[in-house]
Structures are given as structure tokens and as C-alpha cells.
Amino acid sequence: MPVDGSVPAVAVRRGRPAGAWHPDPGGERPSPATEQPRGRRVGNNGRVTDIPRRAVSRTAKLAALPLGFAGRTVLGMGKRVTGLASDVISAEIQQRTAEQLFSVLGQLKGGAMKFGQALSVFEAALPEEVAAPYRQALTKLQEAAPPLPAATVHKVLAEQLGPAWREHFDEFDDTPAAAASIGQVHRAVWRDPAGGAPRDAAVKIQYPGAGDALLADLKQLSRLGGMFRAIQPGLDVKPLLVELRERITEELDYELEAESQRAFASAYADDREIFIPAVLAATPRVLVTEWIEGIPLAEIIRAGTEEQRDEAGRLMAILHLSAPARAGLLHADPHPGNFRLLPDGRLGVIDFGAVARMPEGTPEPIGRLAGLVLRGEADAVVKGLREEGFVSPTEPIDAQAVLDFIRPMLAPVAEEEFRFTRAWLRAEATRLASPRSPAYQLSRQLNLPPSYLLIHRVTLGSIGVLCQLEAKAPYRSILERWLPGFAPVA
Numbered sequence: 001m002p003v004d005g006s007v008p009a010v011a012v013r014r015g016r017p018a019g020a021w022h023p024d025p026g027g028e029r030p031s032p033a034t035e036q037p038r039g040r041r042v043g044n045n046g047r048v049t050d051i052p053r054r055a056v057s058r059t060a061k062l063a064a065l066p067l068g069f070a071g072r073t074v075l076g077m078g079k080r081v082t083g084l085a086s087d088v089i090s091a092e093i094q095q096r097t098a099e100q101l102f103s104v105l106g107q108l109k110g111g112a113m114k115f116g117q118a119l120s121v122f123e124a125a126l127p128e129e130v131a132a133p134y135r136q137a138l139t140k141l142q143e144a145a146p147p148l149p150a151a152t153v154h155k156v157l158a159e160q161l162g163p164a165w166r167e168h169f170d171e172f173d174d175t176p177a178a179a180a181s182i183g184q185v186h187r188a189v190w191r192d193p194a195g196g197a198p199r200d201a202a203v204k205i206q207y208p209g210a211g212d213a214l215l216a217d218l219k220q221l222s223r224l225g226g227m228f229r230a231i232q233p234g235l236d237v238k239p240l241l242v243e244l245r246e247r248i249t250e251e252l253d254y255e256l257e258a259e260s261q262r263a264f265a266s267a268y269a270d271d272r273e274i275f276i277p278a279v280l281a282a283t284p285r286v287l288v289t290e291w292i293e294g295i296p297l298a299e300i301i302r303a304g305t306e307e308q309r310d311e312a313g314r315l316m317a318i319l320h321l322s323a324p325a326r327a328g329l330l331h332a333d334p335h336p337g338n339f340r341l342l343p344d345g346r347l348g349v350i351d352f353g354a355v356a357r358m359p360e361g362t363p364e365p366i367g368r369l370a371g372l373v374l375r376g377e378a379d380a381v382v383k384g385l386r387e388e389g390f391v392s393p394t395e396p397i398d399a400q401a402v403l404d405f406i407r408p409m410l411a412p413v414a415e416e417e418f419r420f421t422r423a424w425l426r427a428e429a430t431r432l433a434s435p436r437s438p439a440y441q442l443s444r445q446l447n448l449p450p451s452y453l454l455i456h457r458v459t460l461g462s463i464g465v466l467c468q469l470e471a472k473a474p475y476r477s478i479l480e481r482w483l484p485g486f487a488p489v490a
Contacts, residue, residue: 147179148207153186156205160286167191168281170198177202182210182251182353190280190288199280199290204254206285211252251353258282260329260352261289267327274319275346292348294340301336301468308341313420313471314478315347320462321362321482330356332454334461336468356454366455367479367486373410378403389449397445405442412463412475419472420463 153174157165166172170189178185183206190201250256258279265276281288300308316339324330331338333354340348369384378399385391385402408428412418431439448456479486 147176147184148205150174152208153184153205156208156285157203160283168193169201172203183207187291188288201280202277202289202291204287204289206252206254250355253284254287254353255282255284257351257353258287260355263329264323264327264331264349264352267323271346273315273346274322275342275348277348277350289350292340292342292350294342294348297336297339297341297465297469300341304469309469310472311345312339312341312347313466313469314473315341316462316465316469316471317473317475317478318482319347319349320458321478324358324362325482325484328357328359328361330358330362330455330458332356332458334458334465336465356458362455362482362484363452364485366452367483369485370410370413370479370483371485371487373403373406374414376403381406385446388452390446392445392447395445398442401438401442405439405446413479414476416476417472417474418476419470420466421470422467425463425467 153176154165161168168191170191172188173186175186176184177187183204186203186205188201188203190199192199261276261279265278268274268276275292277290277292279287279289295304295308297312300312304312316334319331320334331349331352331354333351338349338351340350342348365384365388369381369388372381372384382391382397382399382402386393391397391402407414408431411424412420431437432443434440
């Protein structure tokens with residue numbers, strides 16, 4: 001039955017009392033200590049912008065990135081930095097390029113914004129002298145983007161909830177609490193159509209033209225590979241862009257996102273460690289969920305205590321490893337903007353636009369092979385890798401070299417406890433990416449089967465966040481509890 005005479009039925013689900021933080025579209029809301037009062041503009045230097053949709057407009061903005069970068073590189077010749085970065089990039093160039101990335105990607109929203117958010121998770125793998133300026137600018141992409149004007153917001157709400165959309169709310173704040181890649185979030189008080197108590201709510205509104213913008217951005221960004229290779233040689237952004245394109249359709253469908261969020265909420269109902277906010281209503285371009293309060297992970301990364309960092313990392317690992325078994329789904333967007341540490345100690349999880357459907361749970365060979373590696377069973381490891389398609393069934397390969405290649409990656413589960421650090425991730429990135437290293441040479445004999453691509457990418461993203469947190473936790477026992485096939489290590 002329609003909510004009113006002009007809208008299709010929306011799914012309504014009652015959940016726990018609100019006490020929570022809002023689910024946002026990939027952005028961050030300021031922490032309570034720095035929260036901006038209502039009525040003030042938020043976002044990119046206070047600007048309020050409509051999303052540029054015309055291809056020529058978006059192309060012109062994106063084109064400014066490599067042109068500006070090239071100009072600064074010429075001016076910066078002679079001011080050298082070391083590490084994985086190109087010798088011709090000075091510290092000043094790094095800072096200015098980071099600032100320009102945030103400014104342009106933030107104004108464009110859409111795929112450019114989503115791409116910038118994805119990159120910001122992996123800054124932990126860059127050398128410190130290169131990572132610092134990018135960390136400051138790119139992590140802003142997890143916090144805010146220029147918001148839409150109120151008139152545009154009202155137009156979308158009228159289209160999705162009907163002309164009398166205000167009747168669904170006791171209150172609605174026109175100033176967005178968060179604005180990010182394909183939508184923005186407004187705080188509101190939802191009027192329960194069944195006559196229940198009003199609920200503090202987060203109203204996620206999709207930017208008009210977001211679909212066209214996503215496709216246009218990703219097409220243009222695929223031409224900027226040289227810019228990112230200059231940041232870190234060997235960095236290939238094309239696979240990431242291909243995956244982002246494949247996820248566009250799902251991320252634009254807020255009703256599908258609501259379905260995923262309900263599945264997660266059901267799987268973790270009354271859980272003592274993970275909290276999923278309830279879905280209150282959904283249409284294709286508007287999603288209403290309960291509002292949740294907590295400390296954003298970006299804030300914990302920046303200024304959290306060691307106890308907060310460790311606990312956030314432990315809970316993130318539990319979510320990543322338990323969700324396929326409990327919900328048949330994997331949260332596929334593991335950047336700090338999508339998590340909150342709640343006052344009661346639970347991890348609040350938001351934004352379910354990107355999920356991997358895993359009805360049979362995590363593939364058993366992942367855990368079994370990890371256990372074989374830790375026990376040093378080189379021949380059995382190679383046999384299993386051949387069966388899964390990681391190694392050619394006919395090409396000869398050195399089993400001990402394969403074991404030596406994989407074992408350092410499993411250091412986090414080789415001991416009872418492990419602390420992820422940026423230094424550890426940088427060392428692994430160097431070991432695997434340097435053309436002179438034995439690991440790099442061996443990697444050319446290995447494949448990544450298509451069925452493992454998304455799991456691999458999400459796991460890397462989660463590790464990137466754990467390294468940003470520098471979190472220590474008993475990761476091995478978490479694997480033993482949730483990863484099929486991972487037998488206890490003697």
C-alpha cells in the first residue's frame with residue numbers, strides 16, 4: 001500500500017530505539033566535539049554545489065588534474081624525494097596535487113569521488129614522505145563533499161516520497177550532516193506511519209544525475225593512470241575502476257541497499273559487538289534509516305586512544321570474517337567513513353550500497369590454504385593453489401618459493417596477537433612491488449581467479465584500515481572462529 005497517494009510502497013521496519021549514528025553515503029560526519037551547528041553550510045570550503053552532469057563540464061574538471069600535476073612537476077624539478085615515489089615529485093608538488101585532487105573530485109562527486117575514497121584507504125601503503133600530504137587531503141574524501149542546495153533536495157524528496165513528503169517527518173534538517181560520493185545525508189525525525197513513537201532518522205538522498213556522472217567520471221579517470229603511477233610506480237588503477245563500474249548499478253539502487261541492510265540487521269540483531277541501524281523506509285533514490293551516534297573511525301585514526309584503535313580493529317575483523325557466514329553477505333566498502341565506535345562499545349556499520357553476495361559463506365579453500373601455509377606444508381599449498389586456479393595446472397613452480405612468498409602476508413595470524421602498522425604494510429608493498437625482489441618475480445607465475453577478485457580487494461581494503469588504525473588484536477582466534485577450513489595452528 002502506498003505511503004500516500006503518489007508514491008509506491010516503501011518498506012518499513014521497526015528496530016531498536018535510536019541511539020545511534022547515521023548511515024551515510026561514504027562520507028563522515030564531524031565528531032560530536034567538532035559537530036557544526038545546524039544552519040551552517042558543510043562540505044568543501046562552505047560551497048554548495050549542484051552535481052555537474054554534462055560530460056564536457058566534468059571532463060574539463062578532470063582534465064585539470066593531470067595538466068596541473070604536469071605543470072607542478074616541471075616547476076619542481078631538482079627538489080627530490082626518495083622512496084617508491086618518482087624522483088621528480090617534490091614535497092610541494094605532493095601537497096598541491098593532493099589539494100587539487102580533493103577539490104576537483106569533491107566538486108564532481110559521482111565516480112570521481114568514489115574513486116578518491118577508494119584510494120584514500122590505501123594511503124597506508126605509501127612511503128611516509130609521500131603519504132603525509134595525500135593522507136591529509138584524501139582522507140577528507142571520507143568526511144565531506146560540497147552539498148546540494150536545499151531546493152534540489154526538496155525536489156528529490158517530492159519525486160520519491162510525493163508532494164506531501166514533509167508529512168513523513170516531524171523534523172527535517174535542510175543542512176546535510178554528510179555529503180559524499182553519490183548522495184548526502186540529512187538528519188530528521190521520522191513519523192512512524194503505524195502510529196509508533198517518532199524516530200531519529202538519517203535520510204540519504206541520491207544526487208540527481210549520479211548514474212550518468214559515475215559513468216562519465218570513471219571513463220575519464222581511466223585515462224589518468226600516469227598521474228597515479230607517478231605517485232607510486234606499479235600502481236595500476238584500471239582494475240579498481242573496472243570493479244567500480246561493475247558496482248554502479250547496485251550502488252544506485254537504494255531499495256537494493258535497503259534489502260542488504262535488512263539482511264545484515266537481521267543477522268546481527270541483539271549482537272553484543274556489531275550494530276546495524278534499522279531501515280525505516282526506502283525508494284529508489286531515498287533511503288531512511290535510524291540515526292546512530294558514535295565516534296567515526298576516521299576520528300579514531302586521527303586522534304583515538306590505543307584502546308579505541310585496538311578495539312575498533314578487532315571489531316572490524318570480526319565483521320569482515322563473520323558476515324559471510326551469518327548474513328551470506330560481505331560488506332564490500334571497508335573505508336573508515338562507514339564505521340562508528342558506539343558509546344556501548346559496539347561497532348556501528350553503515351552504508352550497504354556495496355556488498356558481495358556469498359550465500360555459501362567464505363570459500364573453504366581460503367582458510368584451508370592459510371592453515372597449510374602456517375604449518376609449512378609447501379607441496380600441499382601448491383596443490384591447493386593449482387586446484388583453485390591460482391597456479392597453472394601444468395607450469396612447474398618452486399613450492400618452497402611459493403611458501404616464502406605467501407607466509408609474510410599471513411604474519412597477522414601467525415601469532416596469538418598482531419599489531420597492524422603502516423610500516424608493515426609499506427614493507428609488504430615494497431616486497432611485492434619491487435621488480436628486483438624474488439616475490440615480484442614469483443608473482444608473475446600466479447593468477448588471481450575471477451571468483452576471488454572481490455574477496456581479495458575487500459580484504460586488502462580492510463587491512464588498509466587496520467594499518468591506519470595500527471590496531472592490535474587476536475586475529476588468529478577470530479579466523480579460527482569464523483573462517484571455514486582454518487584449523488587451529490599448533
